[in-house]
Structure formats: C-alpha cells, structure tokens
Amino acid sequence: MMISIHRLAGPAILALGLALPALPVAAQPRDTLTLCQTLEPPILDPSGGAAAAIREVTYGNIFEGLVAYDRDGKVVPALAREWTTSADGLVWQFRLRPAQFHDGSAVTAADVKFSFERAVAPDSKNAQKWIFEPIAAITTPAPDLVEITLKSFTADFLEGLAMGDATIFSAASVGKAATEPVGTGPYRFVRWQRGDRLLLERNDSWWGAKPAVKSVTFRFISDPQAQVSALLAGDCDAHTNLGAHEAVAQLRADPRLAVTIGRTEGETIVAINNAKAPFSDLRVRQAMAMAVDRRLVNEGAVSGLGTPIGSHFSPNHPAYLDLTAERPVDLAKARALLAAAGYPNGFATTLRLPPPAYARRSGEIVAAMLGQIGIRATIEPLEWPQWLERVFRNKDFDMTIVAHVEPLDVNIYTRDNYYFGYQSPVVKEAYARTKTARSETERLEAFRTIQRQITEDQANLFLFMLPKITVARKGLTGLWPNWPVPANPLAELRWE
C-alpha cells in the first residue's frame, strides 16, 4: 500500500534544489562601493526640495556650488577657485576654476548668474531663498569671473552659498535635474531604480584629484532591522546613519565592521506652545525643565548615543555654550514653581508626536517625567502630514517632540509666526547682529547671547543632538563622522 513518495514530492524537491546551491559571494573589488542610507531622495534636485536625502546623495558628488562645507563645517573652495570681498563687504568676486558639466559644456559665470537668479525667482521652489535675498545684482565681467553685489552687509552670505540649495546648474540641463541630473561633481548619474538603488560612476573629467572609488551604488533601506541584516550579510559596505540604535553593541562586536558615533545638526527638543496658557507662563516652562532629565531621555530614546544640549545650538559650532547645567532636575522646586503659577495639582495636557522613533520614545519618557510633578500628558501619535498640518502649520498643540535638522537654525526663534510661538526682542536683536557683525568674535558673541536668552526663557525643553551612527566595513576610510550638513562626499572615500 506504499505510494511512491519520491514521485509525489517531485515538485517540492525541485523547488528546494533551486535554493540549495551555495553561490559564491563575489570578492569585493577595491574600486566599487555600496553605500546604504535610510531614506530615498524623492528627487535629485537640491534646489527643488528640502529632503536631507537629496543632499546625502548629490552634495559634492553629482552637484557642486561655488563653495562647499568640508567635514568640519568649514567653507572651502569648490567651483570657485578663490574669491575677494570689498572693504565694505558688499561686493563679492568669485574666480571660477576650469570645470565642465557632465554633458561636456564648460562651467561659466553665466551659469552662476542663471542658477542664483532662478533660485530667487517668484516661481522658485528653493527651500532656502534667504541665501539669495541679500543679492542686489549679479554681473559677469569675464567668463570665469562672477561679481555679486549685496543690498546690505550679510555675515553669513558665504555659508549660504555652501549649501546644496546654492548648486550651480546649466540652463540647458536644469530641467531634468529632478530625475536625470547633470552636474559638475566627481560622480555622474547612471541609473536610478526607484525604491531600491541609485548608481553613480566616477566623472573622469572632474577638476579635482581622481577619486579612488570608480562606481558607487547607493541603496535605500528604511527598516532598521533590514539595515542591520544588510550590513551583517555584506550587502552594504557602509551605512551612513543607522536607524537601529539598539543594534550598535552587536555591530561593534563584529570584527568586520567599524562603528563611529558622530553628530548630526539635529537638535531634538520638546517644543512648547509658548503662546498658549498655561505654557505662556515662564514658571510653568521652568518647572517642566526641572522635571525632565535629558540624560535619561537620551539613554532611553537613542541608547545614550546623542549629545545632551541645554539650548538650541549645535556643539559642532564654535559659538556653542554648554548650558546643560542650567536648571538641573529638582522635583520639589518644580512643584513649587507650578504652585506659584496657580497649578498646585498640575494640569492635563497633550503631547503630539511625529512618527520617528526618537520622537515616540522620547515622548513616553518625557510624559512620565512630567507626570512626577502632576503634569498629566496624553500622548497622541501623528503621521508626518498630520503633524505638519496640525502642529506645525495650525499651531494646534500643547507640546511636541521633533529634531530641527538644518545647520545653524536658531533664526527660527526670531520668526513671529513660527509654530512654538516664542517672542523675544533680545534674540531678534542678537540675531540681526550675527548678520551685520564685522568680526568673527562679535558674531560668535551674538550667537552666545541667543543661546543664553532662549535657555533663560526656557522657550522649549532642549534634549539632545541626534547622533549619526556610521557603520563601515573595515578598510573603508573617508566617511564623514559628523554631519555639519547631510552629505557623503564620495571623492574622499577609499579602500585600504
């Protein structure tokens, strides 16, 4: 009565047979590289969208500006070989180096004029128009010379030009910048398989020293667990900013990998609606600050990998002041302050959280800490579109947690209509001074005044800088440990 098992099981064995042969993993040739990052850029035109992922792929690779940020956040020459400013700081002359776009056309002063005028045009979608607003006129005295006249002295004009938003395009190819970019950088665009990977190839006619890596694949893996798997399986040579904080110990223990903990420019804050009672009362905000232990939040939310901050300012910047010792945790004092403000039994409130893990995790901890002084915060998780609509645009919130990722973004504390509703003449005056300061010391001092004032006013609760976790195969060198701007300049990478 036996039936022939091998016959019936035929299809199953056939299917298994396909899975069994151990195909050899190709040895990694030293001039190719697979770089994995969390988010996929929606488009590749840095002047058409604010997404950091656009810069992570294109900045200094496909596209370049007149000047650029280096890994320490200093402004260095790029397409402009050198530059001079007039004594009053109003006239800037940029001397271009001989360079070509990827389509073979030469980079001229006219391209610079075209790019900047396009950026500030009424229908421009540039997210950082402020960079170009001080410009009164752009002239092109010679094909390799650009002269820019400013309306008034602007101390951070050059810093603005180093951002991806000030990329130099050619009029002939800018129309395709979003999907088939033609730039001037050391790598040219090859192919983009949306949802998975993007291929770049070395541009051998680039003006700089020949990069060591010939072809680069960017892969986009958003799931933190999948990021770790891809690193362990050798699918990725490096991940530029790992999402799985809790996997750091495991990856550190792997002899094939090197883990570097650095900093982004993302100040993670508990933003408070300063315009709304009871938060409009300084004593309430101070009480909240004394209840929240940022070191514990840092531990719980990002495994202690972030850098605690006491104000809205990045420790990467020379003007940074360490204000983390201000208003240390003191629950008795916090309760007394709340009572003085008229809330001896605390109050009920909401904490609206956007989707990132750092926000959701910090939120749970902050709510528990506030509960210790009687502030009963109900957590409401929101998706990004709803967060942008309700919290950011309509200011319909009490508290939220978010990381402000743009470099040197304290100017948000000077905006009258910004979502957290903070107002301070002192900060506005000091910020104006950062723009007009004639000396670097004066400028740094103005930034310090701002930091002291927003901490004094406890405009928000300042938690920590979001970490940048770089994981790379041993032997790969040159990745930026910190992100003064989100960027992965490939020309600096090499295998050893």
Next chain:
Amino acid sequence: MALFLIKRLLGLVLTLLLAALVIFLVLEILPGDPAAMMMGVSATPESVAALRAELGLERPAAARFLEWLGGFFTGRLGLSYTYRVPVDGLIAERLAVTVPLSLLALGLAVAFGVTLGTLAAAKAHRSADAIIMGITQLGLAIPNFWFGILLVLVFAIGLGWFPAGGFPGWAADPMLAFRALLLPAIALALPQAASLARITRSTMLETLSEDYIRTARAKGLSRSQTIRRHALRNALIPVLTILGLQFSFLLAGTIVVENVFALPGLGRLLIQAIGGHDLILIKSLVLFYVATAIIVNALVDLAYGLADPRLRVGRA
C-alpha cells in the same frame, strides 16, 4: 451565456467606478498638504505655494477626479508628487518585482501545498499525516514578516547564500534578480502553502471515498496510481477555486514582505507613497489593488459559471 457575461462585466465596471470615487473622496478629506510635506519645516510659505501651483493642487476637486479617471483609459495617471515622474511608469517599474514575486510565491505554495496535502491524505491518520498537519498548523500561525526575518538570519547572514534584501534589477543579471526574490517568495508562500495543504488533504480524503475510486482500485490500479490518475485531478478543482480567492491575501502579503526585504515592489511603493503623502500615487495604487482583486474574483466567478450551468441564471 452572452447575457451572463454582459451582466458580470457591467457589475465589474460599476464596482470599479464606485471604488474609484470612494478612494478619491477619502484621500480628498484627509488632512495634510503634500507640498508642505515635500518642502519641510524651514521652507517659506511662498516656496510651498509655488510647489502647490506646480502640482496642480489649486484646481477644483471634480476636475482632478475626472482627469484622474480619464488617465486610466489613456494610461496617463499624472506626475507623482514626490518623485515628479509619471505614475504609470512608476507602477510598471514596480510590477517587474511584484508580479514575478507573487507568481513565484504562488508556484511554491502550489508545489508544496498540493504535494504535502496529497501525501497527508494518502497517509491519513498515520504519523506522516500528523507531522505534515503539525507543520501546516505552524505555517498558518507564523506571521510572514517574522518568517522573512528568520530566513534572512539563516540564509543571508548565517550562510551567506542570498542577499538580505534589495533587488538588482532584471536587466543586469536575471539569475541575481531571481536569487533576490527567492527568500521573500518563500516567506510569502508559507501561509498559502499551509492552507493549501490542509484543503488538498480534506478534498482528497473526500474524493478517495468516492465510488469511482473504488472502481479504479477494483480494476487493479495501485493506490498511488489511483491517486495520481483519478483522485488528484478531481480533488484539485476546489483547490483552484480557493487559490483564486487567496490571491488577494497574497497581494496584501507582498506589501509586508517587500518591506521586510527592502524590495522595490508595488507594496513598498504604496508604503513610501503614504509616508510621503503622495496622494496621486496612493490613489492610483489603491485602485490598482482593488481592480486586481475584483477582476480575479470575477474570473473565479466566471469559472464557476462555466463549470456549473445552474449558476449562470441565478447569481448573475
């Protein structure tokens, strides 16, 4: 028969139109501005307004609905808000992953499910049957995303036979592309294979008790010959019906599995579109899923009709 077909087709078109209207209306009342989403928190209101105008978000809803609907006939579904490329192109690109993945999973599910089910029926109430049924119980209970992670752990990280995720594309090396799809297909096939095995076993047992099987055995055929020549074919008819109905579950499964394996398929596109508030892409994708499910179900219905003339009158 012609009347039956026309009625079914009409019903199909009406259902699709209704689905399109519901999808459009639901997404229309959803809060959130795609332009604000794309420009981030530091953009000026003017930049956001410029983008809104370019995306055509200022035009009346009715006009946008008709244009979108018309797009399904002309093949022009508009530009994706986030990617700024045609939606139809994006969908076509992703189908090159999701269709092979679904077919591979379906193939694996049938191969394993039918084989194991038949085997279990042949060995009914013996230890082989108990073991197979135990495995299928487990297969039904394990969520496929978890099974996917397990497969990656063993075959990608542990043994290094397969990539942990991603998809190199068909153009470069079809064999590499196939390898990239195999683990996800297995993860996707597991619950399908498990339920197919259970169904095959029960229909097979039922068939084996029919008179014609006894006749075949009386003729002198061996038991395995009887199963292969007579029982299997008859037992498979209900199995195929179930398979058609399970297709929707398979499609839904790809959404989860594609995310676990970072595969650039339709399901991942849908998740990305939702994350980026790419309304125009979400609309088209959801309608595409709905249409696929409705059409497959209609085909199953038609197959019923062909098989059983009584249904042509009553149920149309």
